[in-house]
Amino acid sequence: xxxxxxxxxxxxxxxxxxxxxxxxxxxxxxxxxxxxxxxxxxxxxxxxxxxxxxxxxxxxxxxxxxxxxxxxxxxxxxxxxxxxxxxxxxxxxxxxxxxxxxxxxxxxxxxxxxxxxxxxxxxxxxxxxxxxxxxxxxxxxxxxxxxxxxxxxxxxxxxxxxxxxxxxxxxxxxxxxxxxxxxxxxxxxxxxxxxxxxxxxxxxxxxxxxxxxxxxxxxxxxxxxxxxxxxxxxxxx
Numbered sequence: 001x002x003x004x005x006x007x008x009x010x011x012x013x014x015x016x017x018x019x020x021x022x023x024x025x026x027x028x029x030x031x032x033x034x035x036x037x038x039x040x041x042x043x044x045x046x047x048x049x050x051x052x053x054x055x056x057x058x059x060x061x062x063x064x065x066x067x068x069x070x071x072x073x074x075x076x077x078x079x080x081x082x083x084x085x086x087x088x089x090x091x092x093x094x095x096x097x098x099x100x101x102x103x104x105x106x107x108x109x110x111x112x113x114x115x116x117x118x119x120x121x122x123x124x125x126x127x128x129x130x131x132x133x134x135x136x137x138x139x140x141x142x143x144x145x146x147x148x149x150x151x152x153x154x155x156x157x158x159x160x161x162x163x164x165x166x167x168x169x170x171x172x173x174x175x176x177x178x179x180x181x182x183x184x185x186x187x188x189x190x191x192x193x194x195x196x197x198x199x200x201x202x203x204x205x206x207x208x209x210x211x212x213x214x215x216x217x218x219x220x221x222x223x224x225x226x227x228x229x230x231x232x233x234x235x236x237x
Contacts, residue, residue, distance in 0.1 A: 073097040085196040099124040116140040139210030
């Protein structure tokens with residue numbers, strides 16, 4: 001009987017593992033919700049996956065399910081600048097992985113170069129991605145530690161949106177083929193705000209500003225003070 005094991009996770013028969021990965025890939029392709037689709041709920045392997053902790057509640061994929069799938073991607077080393085940034089912010093435990101398959105398809109669909117799963121502390125980066133991408137994706141991870149500070153988030157959003165134009169794709173005429181959505185124009189670049197869903201706009205704005213701050217872009221003084229205060233709160237935790 002063929003089995004497969006990912007580090008720290010329950011072993012799976014090959015057929016069950018294939019079904020689990022099918023469910024995770026389907027979830028990633030859909031881009032929202034962790035529940036498996038109705039057509040899969042009566043599959044014979046659902047009960048097995050539930051007993052092993054890969055599915056819970058109302059047929060929701062657990063963190064273990066994503067961890068098992070992510071473990072099949074090659075790990076990569078982040079640039080020295082990113083490691084220094086993580087050390088300064090006291091961030092540990094991030095897994096940097098090479099994007100491929102369904103992950104790479106999602107990244108290409110969004111015209112991006114990286115994709116982050118903050119709760120899994122996993123960041124996928126395309127081959128050849130420039131330094132801003134690494135900072136941007138790291139910004140998504142740091143957002144998890146500041147999102148409950150509603151006062152700081154409100155000030156950040158107000159200042160960023162007052163400082164930089166926000167346009168819909170239909171209004172943008174100088175970037176042919178740009179994906180549908182909303183964009184913030186900084187340093188002559190259109191940075192997407194809602195490609196991860198409307199609920200993630202705050203996260204995206206923080207990641208955009210975090211990236212620009214660490215790449216040395218000139219930020220308005222008010223916005224700069226807010227960003228530095230937030231970063232200071234991260235290091236103080």
